[in-house]
Amino acid sequence: MEHLTFWGHFGVWVAAFLTLGIYSFLYRDNPWYKFTEAVFIGISAGYWVVVLFFDNFYGKFWVGRGEEPMLWIGAILGLMMLMRLVPKIGWIARWPLAFIVGATSGLWMMNYLTSNAMSQVQSTIMPLFGEGFGASFGEIIGNLIIIVGTFTGLIYFFFSKEHKGAFGATARVGIWGLMITFGAMFGYTVMSRMSLLIGRVDFIFRDWLGLIQ
Amino acid sequence: MSPRRSTTGARPPVLCSCLLIPLVFFFLFLTNSASLAQGETEVVDTTATTPLAPVTSLLAQDFKYDDGDKLMLTWVPSIDDIPVTGRVTAYEVYQICNNGEPHRIAELLPEVSTFRVEELHRDSSYQFYVLALAEDASAQSVVTAAITPEQEWLKWNWLNLMVMTIVVCGAVMVFIKTATKGRKLFVRKIAGLEAVDEAIGRATEMGRPILYIPGINDMDDVQTLASLTILGHVAEQVANYDIKIRMPVARSLVMTAARETIKAGYQTAGRPDAxxxxMVSYITDEQFGYVAAVNGIMVREKPATVFLLGAFFAESLILAETGNSVGAIQIAGTARPAQLPFFIAACDFTLIGEELFAASAYLSDEPKALGSLKGQDVGKGIAMAAIIIGVTLTTLATLTGAEWMSSATELIRSWFVVTD
Known part of the structure; x- marks a missing residue:
């Protein structure tokens, strides 16, 4: 704190004012929060406009337009998006959207098929007792959880059959597995969020108030 | 005799010196060697003067099944590259492009014997050599013959992936055709979906708006696409019941697509004028700026129903808790496993993972969406069968030692291996 210039101190005070403004929402909606919210949204929206313009339009298209003919396709699609501003030819804006949706679906389909489906099946096909009976008791339990968890999870997400009888019971095992996993993930993520809170509290008490040395 | 002796009288000293000098040196050499052997004098490290052995059998080959921008280098490490005690400290790979100047492209650790060269051009030829480095020496390998990377049109090592894709996509097409012909395709009820209409009805009764959040990712995320499909159904209901819908978004493309979707929903409901x-407003691309705005909207407009459907990240719990605090009925859904726990904890109904995609197909009731859902079920059926058969066979193979079972398991497993 003592090494900061006037503007350094000013910055810390502004940051503290805005941080407390956001936290004031915990009490109720109030003018302080509204002000902070408006500042945050305004600055971030402006910031992203500048970043996207200079990174994409200038940094990628304008600089490389002579060397990469493919960039013109992107520019034309972008221009078609702007046709939305002209009501009579606004329908043209649907074409670049259709292009993005179609291309994205195709790209992601292969990614999902390899990472989420095939790799999962390949890793699940394992001997229950380990290679050559090499697994310990704990490892056997672990293998069992992976195999049963994957299989029953797939049953739960099978939409062509009603969850009744033995099929329904298996699906319930699957959802139990999912819920236990979610519980563990909840605890883990909450702990990581606590570190974010600690970071802000540390800022207030150390950088702003100077109570922590 | 005397003259003869006199003529040869000068020879004895010359002969003596000729014989003596080598003898003296030989004696000195023996003495020195003996003392060195006894360790009485300094120890000389002979390895320091030994030349470093280069890598051998250096080979540059085309990298199979790529876009023609990679080559594969393989070599036999230097014989001085021995673990722990070896002299080699690193290998440097040098590249010569179109007979130009060599330049270093990589420095590798000892014992490495392969390197994949990337970012090459199909219209250039390349040569390589490897430099083995030691503390006090270096050794260059031979330079490889010039090679040009080649492009392959098909990744034959992904044949299994192609077969799987054809099977699943074929099933999707068959089911789409079946649905198009008017045959009813069965899709089981999804718990969260039945609540959608109830939630819209609740908003109508309370006279409060519906807040629809499509996540914070752009149109290149399938979760956003699924969310917009559900939005189409919601918009139709909203138009029918004449209630207000509010949709703040974090991406400009999503704003455009959402407006189109809602407009289509109103047209389907016969109320395009309304x-x-x-109804759709862009806030900001900034994650927490968007969250601050949505929280503000929630507490000020107090929506009766909040839909949180799409791709969410760290903001999921903040949004869900705020919605909960204003008493809204909340229907959430995402395919991001890390955020699902928060939705399950704070929302009334949650569409878990693929249920989000299934819900979009179920609600749209379109042959294409339903057909794709049923086709995916075929893929899941194949996966389940492979797991059951594979695990049974490999476990039995461990128990019985049957060779054919091991081979059959490896065959099944190989269908699901995708190599780079």
Whole structure:
């Protein structure tokens, strides 16, 4: 704190004012929060406009337009998006959207098929007792959880059959597995969020108030 | 005799010196060697003067099944590259492009014997050599013959992936055809979906708006696409019941697509005049700036129903808790496993993972969406069968030692291996 210039101190005070403004929402909606919210949204929206313009339009298209003919396709699609501003030819804006949706679906389909489906099946096909009976008791339990968890999870997400009888019971095992996993993930993520809170509290008490040395 | 002796009288000293000098040196050499052997004098490290052995059998080959921008280098490490005690400290790979100047492209650790060269051009030829480095020496390998990377049109090592894709996509097409012909395709009920209409009805009764959050990712995320499909159904219901819908978004493309979707929903409901562009508003791309705005909207407009459907990240719990605090009925859904726990904890109904995609197909009731859902079920059926058969065979193979079972398991497993 003592090494900061006037503007350094000013910055810390502004940051503290805005941080407390956001936290004031915990009490109720109030003018302080509204002000902070408006500042945050305004600055971030402006910031992203500048970043996207200079990174994409200038940094990628304008600089490389002579060397990469493919960039013109992107520019034309972008221009078609702007046709939305002209009501009579606004329908043209649907074409670049259709292009993005179609291309994205195709790209992601292969990614999902390899990472989420095939790799999962390949890793699940394992001997229950380990290679050559090499697994310990704990490892056997672990293998069992992976195999049963994957299989029953797939049953739960099978939409062509009603969850009744033995099929329904298996699906319930699957959802139990999912819920236990979610519980563990909840605890883990909450702990990581606590570190974010600690970071802000540390800022207030150390950088702003100077109570922590 | 005397003259003869006199003529040869000068020879004895010359002969003596000729014989003596080598003898003296030989004696000195023996003495020195003996003392060195006894360790009485300094120890000389002979390895320091030994030349470093280069890598051998250096080979540059085309990298199979790529876009023609990679080559594969393989070599036999230097014989001085021995673990722990070896002299080699690193290998440097040098590249010569179109007979130009060599330049270093990589420094590798000892014992490495392969390197994949990337970012090459199909219209250039390349040569390589490897430099083995030691503390006090270096050794260059031979330079490889010039090679040009080649492009392959098909990744034959992904044949299994192609077969799987054809099977699943074929099933999707068959089911789409079946649905198009008017045959009813069965899809089981999804718990969260039945609540959608109830939630819209609740908003109608309370006279409060519906807040629809499509996540914070752009149109290149399938979760956003699924969310917009559900939005189409919601918009139709909203138009039918004449209630207000509010949709703040974090991406400009999503704003455009959402406006189109809601407009289509209003048109389907026969009320295109009731649609306005203000229903969808862009806030900001900034994650927490968007969250601050949505929280503000929630507490000020107090929506009766909040839909949180799409791709969410760290903001999921903040949004869900705020919605909960204003007493809204909340229907959430995402395919991001890390955020699902928060939705399950704070929302009334949650569409878990693929249920989000299934819900979009179920609600749209379109042959294409239903057909794709049923086709995916075929893929899941194949996966389940492979797991059951594979695990049974490999476990039995461990128990019985049957060779054919091991081979059959490896065959099944190989269908699901995708190598780079």
């Amino acid at each position: 649609y306005t562009d203000d």
